[in-house]
Amino acid sequence: MRPVLKRNYEGQVCSIAGALELIGERWTLLIVRDLFLGVRRFDDLQGDLGIARNVLRDRLNRLVDEGIVRKRRYQERPERFEYVLTEKGVDLWPVLHSMLTWGDRYAAPENGPATLVEHRGCGGRIDDRRICESCGTAVGPHDVKARPGPGARPGRHPLLRAAA
């Protein structure tokens, strides 16, 4: 088994510390967010996040090493790859959703949330326990869709960018 505790968290025997060790880095959760939103190619991720290519490459490699993301070939000649979440990665959805909920309350753009999450089935809003406020279904990551909210800015939101 790989050692869970190392580096700065040495001595922290805790699953939260363990989770932070894997995903606590500033950019990592934003990469995972973009993968959830369907931004999967290196150049698209780089364009959306606006981080240095070597930093992005490093973070993606770390996510692949940790089994949170895998590379998938989408073109043969020349070979091109995109990045997709593994099950371990998809299981981060509750973490992202709880951060989104808290962020919507305390750290949203002035105009309101940039992203709204709704139940694919009925269009209802998803509450902070990931239950559809409209039909009461306990939803998973495949049951929802994200759409640009009032705080989204054209050209700045991965969903609007994809639609452009």
Add this chain to the structure above:
Amino acid sequence: MRPVLKRNYEGQVCSIAGALELIGERWTLLIVRDLFLGVRRFDDLQGDLGIARNVLRDRLNRLVDEGIVRKRRYQERPERFEYVLTEKGVDLWPVLHSMLTWGDRYAAPENGPATLVEHRGCGGRIDDRRICESCGTAVGPHDVKARPGPGARPGRHPLLRAAA
């Protein structure tokens, strides 16, 4: 209104990015975790986290500035303070709980989770939607208690440390 977007996240109009800006720093969520567990005094936090005092002071000041934590005087002569979560801080519980759940599955100590969270009312386990598996109650942060789990190590777990 304070600018939500700055520094490294410039251009990221997103509540997740906004949340990460406030709580994304490596140690910050572990400080919040300790405050939830009842570790509230500077020296106790420093002892439990094992980080440099100036780093801890810096992170605590940031949390106070952001309204996530407030200082409370617990002794007059000499004046001594402890740190407690504000409502904004307590509202981070879903974020911590979702990280705990994911970490228990993917990044727990070898012996199992170091911390178990149970419903204060009936002792039931809390599922990943923060619903009691035993009685079905949707629980809030004040309805649960944490106790050391199989992966806890004496002297290394804030709850065991407090009991010593």
